[in-house]
Amino acid sequence: MKRYLLLPIIVFFVSCTSSHKSKLSLKERPLYKVHKANSELVIDGKLDDTAWEKAEARTFDYYYLTDKEEEKQKTTFRMLWDEKYLYVHYDLNDKFINAAETKRDGAPYLDDCAELFLIPAPNGENIHYCFEINPNKAINDLVFVNDFYQGQNVAIRAFNPDFKLEVAINGTLNNNSDIDKGWSLEMAIPHETFNAVSNEFPIKKGSQWAFLALKQIRDDENIGRRVMSTLFPVENVKEKDVHQPSMFGLLEFVDQ
Numbered sequence: 001m002k003r004y005l006l007l008p009i010i011v012f013f014v015s016c017t018s019s020h021k022s023k024l025s026l027k028e029r030p031l032y033k034v035h036k037a038n039s040e041l042v043i044d045g046k047l048d049d050t051a052w053e054k055a056e057a058r059t060f061d062y063y064y065l066t067d068k069e070e071e072k073q074k075t076t077f078r079m080l081w082d083e084k085y086l087y088v089h090y091d092l093n094d095k096f097i098n099a100a101e102t103k104r105d106g107a108p109y110l111d112d113c114a115e116l117f118l119i120p121a122p123n124g125e126n127i128h129y130c131f132e133i134n135p136n137k138a139i140n141d142l143v144f145v146n147d148f149y150q151g152q153n154v155a156i157r158a159f160n161p162d163f164k165l166e167v168a169i170n171g172t173l174n175n176n177s178d179i180d181k182g183w184s185l186e187m188a189i190p191h192e193t194f195n196a197v198s199n200e201f202p203i204k205k206g207s208q209w210a211f212l213a214l215k216q217i218r219d220d221e222n223i224g225r226r227v228m229s230t231l232f233p234v235e236n237v238k239e240k241d242v243h244q245p246s247m248f249g250l251l252e253f254v255d256q
Contacts, residue, residue, distance in 0.1 A: 029210075030232050030249040032058060035256065036205070037080040041087055045168030045186045047078075052089065055080050060215055060229035064237045071227045073182070075215045081203050081253055085164075085188040090114040090215070093182040097171050098219050099134040105142070105157050108134035113216040114185050117144070117243070120198030122208035122250055128243070129159070129194070135183050137167050144243050153243065164188035176222050205255040210248040 037051040055078035063072045073093040080087040092114060099111040109115065111134040118129045126147060132140040141159055148154040165187050171180025191203050201207040213231040220226050232249035234242050 032056060032079070032211075032231070032249060032251045033254050034079045034081050034086075034251050035254055037082045037087065041080070041085075041188065043164040043166050043186050043188050045166040045184050047089065047091070047184070051080060051087075052078060055089070058231060060213070060231050062230045062233045064228045064230075064234075066225075066227045071217075071225060072229070073217070073227075075229055077213050077231055079251065083191075085190055086194075086203055088116060088185075088187040088189070088213075090185045090213075091182070092184065092215055094171070094217060095179050096176045096219055096223060096225070097135055097169060097173050097180045097183055098176070098222055099136045099138070099173060101134055101138040102136050104139050104160065106138055106140060108132050108136070108138040108140050109216060110218050111135070111138075111216075112183075112218060115214045115216065115242075116187075117212045117214075117248065118194070119210040119245060119248065120194045121201050122210060124210050124245060126245075127197075128210075128245060128248075130155075131187070131189075133165065133167075133185060133187075135167055135169055135173055137165055139165070146243060146245060161189070161193040163190060163193065176219075203253060205253055208250050208252045210245060211251050212242065212248045214242055 033056055035054045038054060039051045041049045041051050058077050060075040076091040078089040094112055097112055101108045101111055109132045113132055113134045116131045126145055128144050130142050130144050143156040143159045145154040145156065167183060167185050169183045172178055195202060201209060215229045217225055217227040234244060234247045
């Protein structure tokens with residue numbers, strides 16, 4: 001049995017044990033439209049499939065942990081869907097690409113990293129799926145539970161679904177003697193990863209989910225840089241980090 005099939009039990013347990021619920025307000029939340037792919041995609045980390053031309057390209061315009069303009073390096077986010085997969089693409093400018101983690105469920109978030117948080121409902125409460133991936137293709141996939149008990153958050157690392165992933169690097173990894181251009185990441189996540197907890201809002205036309213996409217540049221030890229950027233604005237990052245569902249935006253699956 002695949003581990004993500006345990007999620008209904010987790011959802012039920014959290015709903016019974018947590019007395020605090022943080023429903024999203026759907027008013028004035030930013031919206032990203034996920035278009036349906038009109039042709040097959042090959043997962044290679046690149047944008048050479050014609051289907052990506054249909055995707056809405058959105059940049060990360062919100063930066064944290066820096067006030068230097070030269071550190072605000074561009075990231076472009078795209079997403080598509082079809083009858084089998086949710087497709088995600090990041091194009092990340094990065095002058096110094098660095099990554100140390102190589103194992104699954106390790107700490108790729110301490111490296112240069114792309115992250116995606118998903119709630120398969122527009123008014124989700126405590127739980128979101130997390131995918132955190134570095135240029136080594138090291139994956140930290142987990143279920144994050146806000147306010148599990150007495151204000152404490154919990155990361156459930158038993159969530160290890162099967163999905164397609166590829167990375168393309170335009171530069172030299174872990175070599176800060178030269179200037180890199182950046183790296184890109186492409187994912188294809190099967191519908192069944194979420195269907196156990198998204199029956200009311202499945203991946204189909206008209207459904208809305210809550211989500212956040214972000215980028216970490218974490219070269220603290222090498223060149224003293226640590227910068228984060230997000231697709232949607234997140235308040236109080238230093239005090240509360242980015243795991244704040246009330247700050248997530250919305251995605252809507254459209255067929256056009």
